[in-house]
């Protein structure tokens with residue numbers, strides 16, 4: 001007998017603030033919180049990264065008997081622990097020390113040097129999560145994420161069967177019941193939702209690997225994981241799920257084209273035609289990212305309101321100046337004055353340093369400048385050659401640029417958002433992007449690639465119909481295009497204070513919280529178990 005709980009389980013590899021390598025962590029930390037507040041029963045399932053998760057962020061309440069899976073001839077045991085995270089979110093931890101008690105989430109250099117056994121690690125995680133369903137009760141919805149969550153749909157199907165739970169007309173009352181309810185339903189599986197946070201990472205391995213990760217042979221097919229002779233975890237994940245979402249409306253369209261589809265555009269076009277693929281914009285946690293209360297920054301914004309007016313610009317200027325001073329004294333830079341006496345605008349970067357983020361082109365743009373009229377603080381980790389180039393820029397412009405690479409530094413990231421005048425994110429593609437939303441909340445003007453979620457969130461100065469611009473969207477995402485955008489913003493900053501104040505206030509007024517998008521996810525859950 002399958003015992004279902006009226007629950008939604010988020011199953012994924014990261015969850016902020018416990019463990020975060022990028023935007024996936026932010027979403028797994030913040031969306032469940034909003035859904036819980038809306039009255040849903042939500043649990044977050046993550047691997048138990050013992051070295052990474054700080055003990056004071058979790059409270060473990062129960063430990064359950066171990067489960068087991070065979071990978072080829074090799075048996076692996078795993079444990080299940082339940083408790084709460086950050087004081088309020090119910091969590092299920094999948095414990096397997098050989099795979100998860102490591103220094104990094106995916107591998108070193110922001111995951112660029114990936115652990116060789118990542119497929120085994122996240123396959124074991126999927127088996128652990130499904131075992132947890134058998135022990136704790138099956139959720140009505142299993143919502144999984146990215147290639148590392150791609151094995152879950154197959155394990156769910158081979159364990160509970162292909163037939164999805166269905167509650168015609170009753171889903172809303174049951175899922176949003178605010179109390180725990182049990183439903184008995186034999187031979188049925190939970191509904192499966194899959195979110196693509198980044199199509200650039202698909203979990204591609206040799207087809208031989210398929211035989212080692214405890215999946216039924218029937219999934220060795222182009223209708224699931226096989227893709228032109230390779231094993232593709234993300235492809236299987238989307239093919240075997242009931243609904244597929246991605247993290248912004250524009251990206252949902254882009255990934256159905258060969259340019260952005262990374263070889264899966266055909267599959268995604270199919271899903272779109274069937275109405276299975278939707279773009280739902282991510283939000284940020286507006287309580288955590290709040291310039292008025294943020295405890296990582298030295299000086300909080302002296303205004304506690306939701307909507308700012310141009311009269312508030314003075315406070316914002318003050319906020320920026322003070323945080324710039326505090327940041328500079330921490331990193332050993334001195335504020336430089338421009339010819340008109342104003343301090344040079346500060347460019348901030350907080351990013352993974354990979355090709356897709358366009359930081360290499362940004363650095364090229366800066367190297368080519370004659371009289372570099374900015375200061376810059378760059379925080380990021382990723383590809384060696386980009387890290388080295390960023391470090392070299394700081395060497396050349398000793399008095400203007402500070403670079404910290406190879407590190408994930410949450411506290412410094414907050415200080416950079418608070419101090420920067422211009423936040424640069426020249427991504428070649430960007431599924432949603434959270435950094436630009438955070439930067440706008442902290443009153444930065446944005447210079448961003450015109451793509452995906454950046455297109456959906458940044459209001460472009462160059463668009464004449466735009467009444468409330470918050471930055472520039474760069475169409476030609478090369479060094480010249482980036483230099484052009486920086487030059488435009490510099491001219492406004494230095495010579496047109498009215499326009500600049502407007503941009504800062506427009507940015508700060510853009511609240512990308514979760515309320516609207518959480519409601520869309522809620523309705524999606526009702527829809528798929530109604531059908």
Ligand code: ADP
Nearest residue numbers: 022023351352380407408409410413433434435
């Ligand atoms: P992605 O998920 O592609 O890396 P997003 O913009 O969606 O990009 O999310 C990036 C998140 O990771 C933001 O919250 C950003 O502040 C954070 N981040 C990225 N690199 C670092 C770093 N080196 N140190 C601290 N935070 C970082």
